[in-house]
Structure formats: structure tokens, C-alpha cells
Amino acid sequence: MTTQRSSDPHQLASAAVVVGVDGSEASDLAVRWAAETAAQRGRRLHIVHGLDLAVARAVLGVYDLMVPAVIDTIRRQGADHVATARRLAYDVDQGLTVETEVCEDHPAKLLIERSAAANLVVIGASGEGGTISHLGGTLLAVVSHGHGPVVVVRDTGTEYQTRCVGRVVVGVDGSEISEAAVGAAFAEASDRRAQLVAVYAWSDLPYGRFAGLPNTIPDRGVAAEAQSILAEQLAGWQEKYPDVDVMRKAYLSGPRHHLIEWSRSAQLLVVGSRGRGGFRGQLLGSTGNALIQRAHCPVMVVHSP
Numbered sequence: 001m002t003t004q005r006s007s008d009p010h011q012l013a014s015a016a017v018v019v020g021v022d023g024s025e026a027s028d029l030a031v032r033w034a035a036e037t038a039a040q041r042g043r044r045l046h047i048v049h050g051l052d053l054a055v056a057r058a059v060l061g062v063y064d065l066m067v068p069a070v071i072d073t074i075r076r077q078g079a080d081h082v083a084t085a086r087r088l089a090y091d092v093d094q095g096l097t098v099e100t101e102v103c104e105d106h107p108a109k110l111l112i113e114r115s116a117a118a119n120l121v122v123i124g125a126s127g128e129g130g131t132i133s134h135l136g137g138t139l140l141a142v143v144s145h146g147h148g149p150v151v152v153v154r155d156t157g158t159e160y161q162t163r164c165v166g167r168v169v170v171g172v173d174g175s176e177i178s179e180a181a182v183g184a185a186f187a188e189a190s191d192r193r194a195q196l197v198a199v200y201a202w203s204d205l206p207y208g209r210f211a212g213l214p215n216t217i218p219d220r221g222v223a224a225e226a227q228s229i230l231a232e233q234l235a236g237w238q239e240k241y242p243d244v245d246v247m248r249k250a251y252l253s254g255p256r257h258h259l260i261e262w263s264r265s266a267q268l269l270v271v272g273s274r275g276r277g278g279f280r281g282q283l284l285g286s287t288g289n290a291l292i293q294r295a296h297c298p299v300m301v302v303h304s305p
Helices: 025-041 053-059 067-092 107-115 137-145 176-192 220-234 255-263 286-294
Strands: 017-020 045-050 098-103 120-126 150-155 167-172 196-201 246-251 266-272 299-302
Touching: 017 025, 017 107, 025 045, 025 067, 025 120, 025 150, 025 176, 045 067, 045 107, 053 067, 067 098, 107 120, 107 137, 120 137, 137 150, 137 286, 150 286, 167 176, 167 220, 167 255, 176 196, 176 220, 176 266, 176 299, 196 220, 196 255, 220 246, 246 255, 255 266, 255 286, 266 286, 286 299
Parallel strands: 017 045, 017 120, 045 098, 120 150, 167 196, 167 266, 196 246, 266 299
Antiparallel strands: 150 299
């Protein structure tokens, strides 16, 4: 277990819960989730909106007379977005300390910068899955390059709302970043007074490749190796968080399939920003990509400390 340093900026009392807003329904859902989390933890809620004025000026550069009016409209829209988000946050808890920020920067740049000192960053996504383009460049940039935990709250377009009850589920794969995800998952489970489910798949091969097999691992040697990896990555954390009840689940293959299935009844799913075999320069692991598109609960992506 890696000992968490008291100097970790994301755990300081001054670290706020940061949420990016853009006026969409997915953004509203993210604000409610962020406000609930900030209220539960006694932290400030910091609502931010990036105007991306550089792009607007570049697009309108050949129409000099239009620039001031368009920029004013963009600024008013940005102010409206954060004002609406503030009202949504106070609907959750009137006692919240809420701060708002409207900045000229690109929203991804703004959120990545704020993530350095944030307890966590929350961002909304829409769509039922499909191609990665459904998530948008801002979300992918923040999830890939943010500092500390980044939580994606996805609006599926259904009656589904984020849950305040249910398990916390963490994906374990034996990598260094996976250990950071396990630590974050234990902290979340403790804060939320929830059971923690640690899910490990021995192989990254798609679940369908072994269709028809039971959910147990038939090979005793493989099963023992899987349990050993789970035990190693959980070692120490259960002693640090004795209040957390832990369930261990090991499968032969298909990590994304099993994590998505567990997310159906979970209130939060936690994964590392890169999986085993991932390259340090890689934007986001394939399992993480699949989960932020298709999980049935908010997904926390944890970066290296």
C-alpha cells in the first residue's frame, strides 16, 4: 500500500469540489452530484465555465464589426450558465459555500488547471454510448490530463438519476495506477458508508470470447493467481479503513463487461486512468473509455499521485 501524504493538495481542507458547466442537462446532473458530494464532505463547491473566447475571436476575425456583440452574448450566456448552476446547488443544500468562475479560457484548459488543487473535478456527459466522439473533446481532455480524481456523471437520457446508496466498485488490474484507484475507492466507500466491491479480470480479452463459462475461474492456478493479485492490491487499505466491508470478485476475462454489470447497482465506479500494459503517454485506457461511455453510475478516473 502506498501511504498517502498529508501534503496531498487534493485532500487539504481548502480543496474544493470543482464542477464544469455548459448549460446542458448532463451539466445540470453533474452540478447536483457535485453539490451532494461537497455538502457531504463539508467542502466548498466551485462552479466554473470556460468561454473559449480565443476561438470565437479567431472565427469572427474577418467580421470585425460583429466581434464585440458576439463576445458580449457569449459572456452573458456564460454568466447565465453559472447562475443556473448556483441555483441548482442551493436546491441541494442551502448551507453550501458556492463560488462561481467565468473565464476566457477553453473549458478543458480551465478545468485541468483547477484540478491541480481540487478535491475532485466533476464533469457531465451525455449519450448512450457509441463512439468516443459522443463524449466531446473537453471531457476527454479533462479525464486524460486532469490531476487527482475526475468524475464523469453521464446523462443517459432516461429516468435514471445518480444514486446516493449502493456499492462503490473499483477495477483492479495489478498496475501501479490501479493501486491509486483502490486507495481512492476505499476513501469513497468510507465517506459514503458503502460496501466496496473490488473487481479483477485475469485477462483483458473480451467477455464474449469465453461465452458460456461460469463467473468463476475454472483453472485453479489462474484462480489462485487472481486472488493473490487482489490480496496484494488491497493489502493495507482494509487496515486503514476498517469500517469498509470489502467483497472480492475475480473473473477470467472481460473487465469492462463485469465492471459495467456491477455499475448497474453501484453509486460510484472507480478506475485508474490507464490499465495494465498502458503507456504513460496514452490518453486513457480502453477499459476507461468504455466505462465513461457505458457505465450506469458516475465513474471516477484516478490519476497517478
